[in-house]
Amino acid sequence: MSFCSTTMLKSAVAASALIAASAQLASAEMLTMSSWVPPTHFVHTDFLVPFTEKVAEVTEGRVTVTILPAPLASPPQHWELARNGVADITWGNFTYEPERFVSLWFAEFPNAGTNAEAQSRALWQTYEAYLTDNAAFDGVKMLGVGMFGGGQLHHGTKAVTTPEDMANTKFRMGGPIQEKLLTSLGAVPVAAPATKAYEMLESGVIDGSLHTMESVVNFRLEDSLKRHTIFPNGFYDATFFVVMNGAKWDGLSAEDKAAIESISGETLSAAWGRNFDAQNPAAVEKLSAAGHEIVEASPELIAAVDVIYGEMVGEWVDAAKAAGVEDPQAMLDFYGETYQALAAQAAAPVSQ
Template sequence: MIAFTTRLFKGAVAATALLAASAQLSSAETLTMSSWVPPTHFVHTDFLVPLTEKIAEATEGRVTVMILPAPLASPPQHWELARTGVADITWGNFTYEPERFVSMWFAEFPNAGTNAEAQSRALWQTYEAYLADNAAFEGVKMLAVGMFGGGQLHHGKKTVTTPADVANQKFRMGGPIQEKLLTALGAVPVAAPATKAYEMLESGVVDGSLHTMESVVNFRLEDVLKHHTVFPKGFYDATFFVAMNGAKWDGLSDADKAAIEGVIGEELSAAWGRNFDAQNPAATGKLEAAGHTFAEATPELIAAVDAIQATMVADWVEAAKAAGVADPQAMLDFYNTTYTTLAGQ
């Protein structure tokens, strides 16, 4: 009788544990993530996948993230995918919607820096201090923001170091800041995504293209871009987001939201930057080993870019005020001071 009772008790304990496990499984939340880079890209392997793992670990498996096998829309539509809930989490480039994100233009101007981790941390702190309540960002929970450590000028056939070298040359570019910059320098901007750069360069449609160093390698442009002009503080930059649908975020339990808060925000933004800080020097080393030409922009070219930047900032201050930023200059000064401090640590 005692043995039977013991077996009955053990069976009841096992059944209770099974029911508890089943209840936890049924209450688990699976979030969908839409991404537009291939699964071999470092953003996928070194940033997005670790993010999914951190969320699952932080919530003890109660919240998991599934990266969809194919993007649900083109890259410029990924903010809307998150805002409207078509996908729970997305990432993308603020530059793809320049009119919506006028407030972010300041971080894409020349001289924004070349330390991507410091940039990304500084941009997160700036977002939290000045932009979190801006109407442009309504409808999402911002998980991270990031930058890529300074884009540079690349040419297929010659070394470009002076304003005269840039004049009348056709450069592929990807956004309005780059367009204004090239136009002011007397170059001919040609808008196209980076994925089109190879065929445009090979066919002679453009003479050069704007990229980070890692982008030259990751888009396999080594054979068509052999001359690289380096601006010590960056020729231009780009701003990125990782965002979650606001309603989906609100629907998570308080415990899970608190757990996820520990792996997003400034630390996730820093992780974004660290990946680019690893990729850019590695790409430079590969290009140097292949015999590519590297040259620093001359003081004359840097001065020309600085003058253009000053005009850009003045114009942006007025545009940002119209976009709901109370004191754009103070926000820019905050970013610059924060970046300088972080980069020096």
């Protein structure tokens, strides 16, 4: 073969490869994700970014996800962003839309647990067993759910240990479960997303706020919240979602759907929980080293919360039935039993 022929052959091969690569790029499904935490937050760096990378990996580049540089709306609007296709994928807090997600209130009750991975896996299994056909979840593909391992009470100037300490104290909170808890204990609930806590504390609108321990650190509230009250099984919890626009999901190939499902569902939910399980102890250590006061709730305060819990369950069962849940008590029992089994499994010693 002549030099000229060889050169032409190499050029043709290179051109064919370039055309093939260009065709693959042109046919790739490029999805957008809206997120409302800063790019330095661990939910972004340790959860969202790895998920987008895995999507590209398991679909061999046929589907990619780009996290937008700024959120397209406030945190409470992120479910609608995905449902309406403004963003292809979003994540957010079910707590911020309580009327729509009555079915999930049970997971935000006191004593929901402190192992976030076990909680998140149990919540996913509960969703699959009881809620996949519930109308509240129409219009999206559920990719994962999550909980954060027990929220606690935080105050700027005093340690809250007894029911009397709660009287007339203003706390930022995020939903009706937290509102019911605070009101029943004599405190004053002030509704706002966690992202607003700093400015509300600095301006004196609130005295304290409800957060996980990690949230005090990751939302940079250490200078404003220096007194922390710990409930052994959590004062409350919150529920989260990662969802994709339903029509966009339907447009993916069967192969790509299967690939993405292999890294979603309980797998993605567990990853959410593991991140919180890693963050909370580190936050406690940091706050303790900085001289913060971290105290346990008194037996009297825990007992008062337990009474409120009983009232919540009764009220929620009726509300959940009205929201289309056939047997709310069975769903609550299923979550509790599943969580306990998973938490015990996580605590069991590893055999050598």
